[in-house]
Amino acid sequence: MGRLSVDLCGLPLDNPIIPASGTFGYGYEFAELYDINVLGTFSFKGTTKDPRFGNPTPRIAECNAGMINAVGLQNPGVEKVISEELPKLKKCFNKKVMANVSGFAVEDYAYTCEKLDKEEQVGWLEVNVSCPNVHGGGMSFGTNPEAAAEVTAAVKKVTTKPVIIKLSPNVTDIVSIAKACEAAGADGISLINTLLGMRIDLKTKKPVIANKMGGFSGSAIFPVAVSMVYRVANAVSIPVVGMGGVSSAEDVIELMLAGATAVEVGAANLIDPYVCRDIINDLPAVMDKYGISNLKDIIGGVK
Amino acid sequence: MKQSFFRIINNTQLTETVYKMKLSGDVSDITSPGQFVNIKIDGLYLRRPISVCDSENDVLTLIYKVVGKGTEKMAEMEIGTELDVLTGLGNGYNTAVSGEKPLLIGGGVGVPPLYMLAKKLIAEGKKVNVILGFNTKAEIFCEEDFKALGAEVVVATADGSYGVKGFVTDALSDVDYTYFYTCGPEPMLKALYKATATSGQFSFEERMGCGFGACMGCSCKTITGYKRICKDGPVLEKEEILWAD
Numbered sequence: 001m002g003r004l005s006v007d008l009c010g011l012p013l014d015n016p017i018i019p020a021s022g023t024f025g026y027g028y029e030f031a032e033l034y035d036i037n038v039l040g041t042f043s044f045k046g047t048t049k050d051p052r053f054g055n056p057t058p059r060i061a062e063c064n065a066g067m068i069n070a071v072g073l074q075n076p077g078v079e080k081v082i083s084e085e086l087p088k089l090k091k092c093f094n095k096k097v098m099a100n101v102s103g104f105a106v107e108d109y110a111y112t113c114e115k116l117d118k119e120e121q122v123g124w125l126e127v128n129v130s131c132p133n134v135h136g137g138g139m140s141f142g143t144n145p146e147a148a149a150e151v152t153a154a155v156k157k158v159t160t161k162p163v164i165i166k167l168s169p170n171v172t173d174i175v176s177i178a179k180a181c182e183a184a185g186a187d188g189i190s191l192i193n194t195l196l197g198m199r200i201d202l203k204t205k206k207p208v209i210a211n212k213m214g215g216f217s218g219s220a221i222f223p224v225a226v227s228m229v230y231r232v233a234n235a236v237s238i239p240v241v242g243m244g245g246v247s248s249a250e251d252v253i254e255l256m257l258a259g260a261t262a263v264e265v266g267a268a269n270l271i272d273p274y275v276c277r278d279i280i281n282d283l284p285a286v287m288d289k290y291g292i293s294n295l296k297d298i299i300g301g302v303k
Numbered sequence: 304m305k306q307s308f309f310r311i312i313n314n315t316q317l318t319e320t321v322y323k324m325k326l327s328g329d330v331s332d333i334t335s336p337g338q339f340v341n342i343k344i345d346g347l348y349l350r351r352p353i354s355v356c357d358s359e360n361d362v363l364t365l366i367y368k369v370v371g372k373g374t375e376k377m378a379e380m381e382i383g384t385e386l387d388v389l390t391g392l393g394n395g396y397n398t399a400v401s402g403e404k405p406l407l408i409g410g411g412v413g414v415p416p417l418y419m420l421a422k423k424l425i426a427e428g429k430k431v432n433v434i435l436g437f438n439t440k441a442e443i444f445c446e447e448d449f450k451a452l453g454a455e456v457v458v459a460t461a462d463g464s465y466g467v468k469g470f471v472t473d474a475l476s477d478v479d480y481t482y483f484y485t486c487g488p489e490p491m492l493k494a495l496y497k498a499t500a501t502s503g504q505f506s507f508e509e510r511m512g513c514g515f516g517a518c519m520g521c522s523c524k525t526i527t528g529y530k531r532i533c534k535d536g537p538v539l540e541k542e543e544i545l546w547a548d
Binding site for chain 1: 304306343347348349350389509510511512513515516517518519520521522523524529534547
């Protein structure tokens with residue numbers, strides 16, 4: 001076990017670095033750039049029961065130190081993910097992968113998770129109850145403790161692998177939702193998904209994004225992530241995967257001190273495709289600088 | 304795709320809003336005309352995708368129009384500035400299907416990628432005709448560059464201040480061509496889709512997140528399925544295009 005290794009819901013990770021869903025496809029585009037087996041794992045593109053094109057374009061808007069996306073869960077649907085994407089992924093990645101799942105009804109989540117749970121390479125199921133992009137969809141589950149718990153229980157009932165519930169920050173009390181998921185059997189919590197954002201073009205006087213609003217991510221949201229990870233990690237006894245604006249080894253250490261067992265990196269992959277590899281390379285020296293021998297010892301170090 | 308660092312050799316103004324930047328660096332990943340690069344700009348979060356005008360002997364030429372914050376910053380960049388650039392993005396134009404007499408049709412800032420395309424087609428021994436469309440005489444650029452390559456060039460201006468009066472479609476009837484390639488504003492592309500007599504290739508523009516196929520920010524629907532403009536495009540064949548409206 002190296003200095004960077006951690007345990008996530010009973011499965012070992014060589015390091016806590018996990019490219020976040022929606023910023024890393026199914027891995028093979030990045031495998032052309034570097035050996036993605038250096039990663040702890042990665043969370044693949046959000047997968048739904050049926051194929052989805054997603055939202056009309058423009059889907060992207062720039063912000064100060066961040067961006068808004070309204071992709072709308074474009075994916076080929078779980079059957080094709082299993083028959084076409086996972087075999088391609090297997091060729092370039094020999095570790096367990098995190099399967100990210102979205103849905104629009106409790107039964108959809110259960111259906112998709114049950115299928116992916118049977119795939120050997122899937123190590124964890126990350127259930128997105130928070131995507132803010134789809135009208136009447138994911139959002140409603142993640143904003144209500146009962147609905148989030150209902151999804152958790154339905155998924156747990158049909159799966160054998162660790163279930164991590166990915167939470168939205170666009171709520172009044174994220175702690176109560178995390179606790180409800182834990183009580184319903186969740187094995188872990190990941191947070192934060194994107195913040196609801198909007199930009200308006202001054203020339204056209206219309207929203208930049210066709211869907212009007214989207215998910216705001218990037219360095220600007222990092223402090224929000226630190227505070228929410230800190231609060232949730234102190235309220236639940238299951239592992240927390242932290243994310244939100246992470247772009248450096250220092251950010252990783254900060255989120256782990258706040259309570260994260262592992263750390264996802266999202267928008268930064270889109271700007272610098274090598275960022276996860278570089279963070280992993282940078283970690284030992286940054287740990288030395290701050291007197292950290294082993295990363296697992298600092299999880300939740302701030303009280 | 305390759306990430307490398309380029310140094311600005313020069314950065315000159317061609318028209319009121321259009322600039323030409325030459326950069327030295329590793330261009331080995333730029334394999335087809337019609338590809339683009341994605342440039343990191345200090346102070347801005349997203350990279351800026353710019354089409355490749357030319358790429359040869361470790362010199363990358365970009366012609367860009369100042370349309371927003373990113374290109375405003377580019378226009379102010381000094382010689383010697385180092386830039387972090389992702390190169391070799393997008394599919395680019397396929398010259399194998401051009402026939403003997405390809406026609407290249409560019410509108411405004413859609414003209415630059417056609418330069419490297421013309422160069423390649425001429426090197427392949429083809430007789431290249433070019434139609435360039437601009438709003439006014441003052442906005443014209445690259446006409447002489449295409450002529451210097453040995454292409455036949457017709458310029459159309461919307462206000463009639465130079466060349467053929469009207470749009471690029473008004474200059475089509477005088478040209479005999481086996482195939483066409485185009486890049487320009489979407490209304491022009493749509494008009495050409497209807498007005499052209501042969502098959503052809505269209506280069507599209509869309510707001511991008513990453514520029515290399517990861518984020519699905521620039522997806523479009525085509526007859527052959529969903530495509531990412533950045534990775535499966537920006538060049539689409541006429542037969543696969545589905546117009547959004």
